[in-house]
Amino acid sequence: MDSLLKRINLEIAAIGGKRSRSRAQVIEVFFRTGPHATLEDLAQAVRKRNRTVGYATVYRTMKLLAKLGYAKELDFGDGLKRYESNLESHHDHLVCQECGLVSEFQEPRIESLQEQVAKQHGFLPTMHRLDIYGLCRQCAVAGKKEN
Amino acid sequence: MDSLLKRINLEIAAIGGKRSRSRAQVIEVFFRTGPHATLEDLAQAVRKRNRTVGYATVYRTMKLLAKLGYAKELDFGDGLKRYESNLESHHDHLVCQECGLVSEFQEPRIESLQEQVAKQHGFLPTMHRLDIYGLCRQCAVAGKKEN
DNA sequence: CTCCATAGTGAATTTGAATTTCATTATCAT
């Protein structure tokens, strides 16, 4: 974690940036917070520690982390931007439309089929997004009972 | 096309709705316009024919079509909502990050793997979204030349 | 160490797509 912060600071310096306490706090909170956190979540968490950190700094820092490749921007269509660490291995999402629960999965066979498809279309893929929407186990059961 | 409009009007009537000229124009323009049109695109196209149609009507009509299942809402992460007809068979998207070109593909093997994954997680899928981002053939070639 | 150019900051403002409001108009069952 400390070495991670150091590495990030080096990269920031490399592109002509300076350090700051606020930004360090945002970065630390981000990596400590669970995945799929909204900007609002992150801002809350940061400000819980240090009330003086402004929303703008949270937004700017997350954008910076995304640019450096440490964070990934997510959008599950609810109008809120979410971020997750890009350090963990790649995965896709199952989003419950009822309770909002987001779970993750990996399926290498899907990945390789995507590569194939892209190649067939002369397309050079840099990333992809696969989100499956529906009802989680809990909500599916609850839904059945209602009928 | 005419029979489609009639069918839609029947469904609207069934949920207690009335007809209107503006709405009919929006619907017609939507089905005549290429896929992945933004709301702005649609509004422009409609207002080109009939300047008196307001943006709100375009927005409301597209939401209605989505609710009835005739239109699908898309979001490629550029902050603009797009719509495509839901009459064509299901497909996923290849989005060029350089020129914005969107092309479509179908891959039944991916679909079935998704079903499998969902089942394994006790998840009841209602829909999914798979977008592959990268460079289209044109832009990939152009990018190489630059280096 | 001391400058000082410049990056970063937070509060406040602005942006911009999308939605809602509201007074008016159009539709349609009776």
Add this chain to the structure above:
DNA sequence: ATGATAATGAAATTCAAATTCACTATGGAG
């Protein structure tokens, strides 16, 4: 025809996100 109600368009509102701006902090040059 009439009256209940859906639909309309212009304008106002919403809301997350981005930007502005006056001020502060950082860190390389000397």
